[in-house]
Amino acid sequence: MGRRRRRRRVDPADAARALPEAIAALSQTLPAGPSPETFRRAKFDRPEAAPALWRLLFRVLSPQLADGVSASFSPEAQVRSVKLALLTQGYPRRALAQLPDDGSQGGRELLLALAWLLARGPLPERLLIQNRVQLGDEMPVCECEALASPGPPAPSVEADGCVDIRHLQWLMGKLRFRWRNLMASQQEQCALLGKIHSYTRGCHSDRSLGHLSVTETELLRDPEGGRQLLRRLERENARLQAALEWRRRELVFWRWMVGGRGPQWSAARTALREAVGQDLAALRQACERGGGCSLAQPHGPHRLVRTEAGAPGGPGLRAPEVIEALRSQEARLEVVLRQLQGQCRQELARLVGAPPGPVWILPPGR
Amino acid sequence: MDTAFTLLAGSSRRLVAELRDALDSCAERQRQLERSLRVSRRLLRAWEPAETLAPEPTPGPETNEEAPSAACIPSPQDLKELELLTQALEKAVRVRKGISKAGEGNKAPSLKSGSIATSPATRASYPPSTSHRAGSRASETKPPRGILQTRVPTKDLPERRLLSVGDQACMGQGAGATKPKSGLRNEQIVLSAASQAPEAFTLKDKGVGKASGPAWTWPAPPGSRVDPKDWMQEYRCLLTLEELQAIVGQCLHRLRELCTVVEQQLGPWPEGRFPRASLPCGGGADPIWSPQLLLYSSTQELQTLAALRLRVAMLHQQIHLEKVLMAELLPLVSKQEPLGPPWLALCRAVHSLLCEGGQRFLTILREDKPAD
Numbered sequence: 001m002g003r004r005r006r007r008r009r010v011d012p013a014d015a016a017r018a019l020p021e022a023i024a025a026l027s028q029t030l031p032a033g034p035s036p037e038t039f040r041r042a043k044f045d046r047p048e049a050a051p052a053l054w055r056l057l058f059r060v061l062s063p064q065l066a067d068g069v070s071a072s073f074s075p076e077a078q079v080r081s082v083k084l085a086l087l088t089q090g091y092p093r094r095a096l097a098q099l100p101d102d103g104s105q106g107g108r109e110l111l112l113a114l115a116w117l118l119a120r121g122p123l124p125e126r127l128l129i130q131n132r133v134q135l136g137d138e139m140p141v142c143e144c145e146a147l148a149s150p151g152p153p154a155p156s157v158e159a160d161g162c163v164d165i166r167h168l169q170w171l172m173g174k175l176r177f178r179w180r181n182l183m184a185s186q187q188e189q190c191a192l193l194g195k196i197h198s199y200t201r202g203c204h205s206d207r208s209l210g211h212l213s214v215t216e217t218e219l220l221r222d223p224e225g226g227r228q229l230l231r232r233l234e235r236e237n238a239r240l241q242a243a244l245e246w247r248r249r250e251l252v253f254w255r256w257m258v259g260g261r262g263p264q265w266s267a268a269r270t271a272l273r274e275a276v277g278q279d280l281a282a283l284r285q286a287c288e289r290g291g292g293c294s295l296a297q298p299h300g301p302h303r304l305v306r307t308e309a310g311a312p313g314g315p316g317l318r319a320p321e322v323i324e325a326l327r328s329q330e331a332r333l334e335v336v337l338r339q340l341q342g343q344c345r346q347e348l349a350r351l352v353g354a355p356p357g358p359v360w361i362l363p364p365g366r
Numbered sequence: 367m368d369t370a371f372t373l374l375a376g377s378s379r380r381l382v383a384e385l386r387d388a389l390d391s392c393a394e395r396q397r398q399l400e401r402s403l404r405v406s407r408r409l410l411r412a413w414e415p416a417e418t419l420a421p422e423p424t425p426g427p428e429t430n431e432e433a434p435s436a437a438c439i440p441s442p443q444d445l446k447e448l449e450l451l452t453q454a455l456e457k458a459v460r461v462r463k464g465i466s467k468a469g470e471g472n473k474a475p476s477l478k479s480g481s482i483a484t485s486p487a488t489r490a491s492y493p494p495s496t497s498h499r500a501g502s503r504a505s506e507t508k509p510p511r512g513i514l515q516t517r518v519p520t521k522d523l524p525e526r527r528l529l530s531v532g533d534q535a536c537m538g539q540g541a542g543a544t545k546p547k548s549g550l551r552n553e554q555i556v557l558s559a560a561s562q563a564p565e566a567f568t569l570k571d572k573g574v575g576k577a578s579g580p581a582w583t584w585p586a587p588p589g590s591r592v593d594p595k596d597w598m599q600e601y602r603c604l605l606t607l608e609e610l611q612a613i614v615g616q617c618l619h620r621l622r623e624l625c626t627v628v629e630q631q632l633g634p635w636p637e638g639r640f641p642r643a644s645l646p647c648g649g650g651a652d653p654i655w656s657p658q659l660l661l662y663s664s665t666q667e668l669q670t671l672a673a674l675r676l677r678v679a680m681l682h683q684q685i686h687l688e689k690v691l692m693a694e695l696l697p698l699v700s701k702q703e704p705l706g707p708p709w710l711a712l713c714r715a716v717h718s719l720l721c722e723g724g725q726r727f728l729t730i731l732r733e734d735k736p737a738d
Contacts (some may be wrong), residue, residue: 006478088494119598133458138657140670141681163378164371165715171385171689172724178392179680185399186672192406194665199413214402217409219451227453233454240461254598272598276605280562284613304668319667326674330469333681340688344696344720351699352713359733361725 019256022249028242029124031059031131043105053110054079054103061085065129075103086113089120090266090274105285115257116267120275135231136213137193137304141322144299190283195205196305208314209305371712377694384690441556684723691720 020036029031034052041049059070062085073081079101086096096113099106117123145174191216202210249358298317305316352360373381521731557623662668695716710730 131473134657136657139660139675141660141671142677143675145681162372162375163382165373165712165719166371168385169379169715169719169724171382172719173391173568175385175392176389176725178389178396182392182396182399183676185403185671186676187669189399189403189406190672191665192403192671194668195410195413196406201408214405214409218405221409221412223447226447230451230454233458236463237454237458240465244465269598269601270600273605276602276609280606280609280613295504301657303657304663305659307661307663314659314661316661318660319660319671322660323667323671323674326671326678329678330681332672333678333685337681337685337688340685340692341721341723344688344692345717347696348699348713348717348721351696356722357732361729361731363722364727 016254018249022246022252025242025245025249026253029239029246030056030127031063032056039111042111045105045108047104047107049107050105050110051075051103053107053114054082055362057082057086057113058112060114060123060127062129076101079103089117090278091116094268112267113256116271120271124246128236128239128243133229133236135215136209136300137197137215138301138303140301141298141317141326142300193304194306197304201306209303211306213303298325371715373694373698377698381690381694384687388687391683430445688720694718 020040023036023039027035027039032055034049034056038049038052042053054075055078058073058081059065061082062070069080083097083099091113093109093112096106096109099109114316136156196217197211198215200217201210202213206217212220215229219229220226298321302317349360411709651686662671699716710732714727714730
């Protein structure tokens, strides 16, 4: 390995530190990030690095899980979850799917998968946004987030052998019950929020908000809560700064990962092509669906602000507009569901056969 | 008879897994909602002690609320802590501004003087609970209206003072000294990081990239003349542009067709009368880091909105489950031996699941052969 002639402008010691510092920044901005030394070992496919990388990928691919919940997944469950999530996202390399479930091997493959994920889009920033500290009472006005993230496979999913169809009916009933509960709890929460917002009117120095949120009220009530919030903000600050560092330094990482290696470069290129294709297909679908661009439908989390009835209010979405948009969405979805059910009815009628077969009496109330 | 109800192992695994998945996501939402409910109920208890709210399963954290605070005026310690909190919140706003402006190479993120982050702490001369202490009057009127009256002029914020009623001597300029300094230093790091971002690493020019340090024996990639990261960015941009060009072309084509149709039927297209799309107008603010506002005017409105959102989510889930059930159950019905009683029972169950959402069942009448 001959040394290249270096210009003296850059101190060699700095150059040698650049890569581990870049990786350290990346690691700090990701949840459960391992040390740079672990990355190095993974590159050499050392077995001791594999578990840490499985854990990292699990946290990265299931960011919606709270810390406590993700800790309850066994290592095997985490491995299976990572494989499934990567498959869902279209990861092309089969070698990863063939790694053993006990998480003892595969550092090098996992490193490649991580690079693939990083290449597809702004992964650290997305994770930071998802887990950011929220000061206001926020409510998403669309269901895109919930739909986009497939939940991880439940840890104990094995249906032993065959299952009775009546068990399925029972599960459906249970699901209906849970939705009803959810609806009732949600209504109660809205009522409580409405009260808190109107009771704290005039307490916020930001006139466009006018009242406090739950977090802000708690902050004032409870010094311990304030301290905890402070700690969370400090942690988030540290991660944000690490994300900035990472963006400054990531070229070093990419040189190291990709530099000159043909197959890896083409894997990255394919990943990009797919990612772009998916984004634009989604955009196209959104444009065709409902006859308008997806921008016409409000998106994302919004901070709730209660205004006096009749007051014009400042910039922001108005609840009646969102309600309209949701109602039309609801109507569209109901049509789709009825169509599917109608299809099933016809199909079943066909299978049962024409008279003189048995007579079907449909249930009343439709 | 019961054998008709059993399913093949393959489809039963998938169906049960899908249903369990749906149940789990519902349960997760419920858990989050209950967490928020606990907090809200606890907060409201101070304002509405007479109302019987839902029973609280965990009485632990609430006892702190009931314990009377040490004094009606917050101690210097509390004020110092509030000041630290203000600074942390200010820093958070700055760092967030730094992130969103780093791409533009903006070297001077300005402190948003009216920012949300700084306001709660500055209002806290009197914690709301003191009004409750003030007497039973609190339960009759709406207490918080009277409390936090001090209006902090926002231009004072950069000086990091909390204005409390006549008690400025308590402001910790001495005790809090270390924190503000470190805050400033971090801010400078952030600023310098942001300002250096445009100057991308030019390691290729310097021939660096070989690991030469003793602790790091990374395999050295052979030198390449173009930064792979730049390549990827470029490539991505090119691909996106190509695809967007195609989409725009199609949209323009369609628009032209529509225009001709409209003009034929209704006359020329009216200028400037497009329906106002409900675009979230953040007024230039970055919608991701500082979330946009959703204004509602009554509790009823909020409840309707939330209920509709849940309904849309539920419909999405129902449609997905319907498709899965169709895919697994319809082949089952067609494969079975037709017309025996077990098969009819299966049909009835499948019909209920697929066509009535598992809620209703149909009745099947079968004509028995006459016994003679």
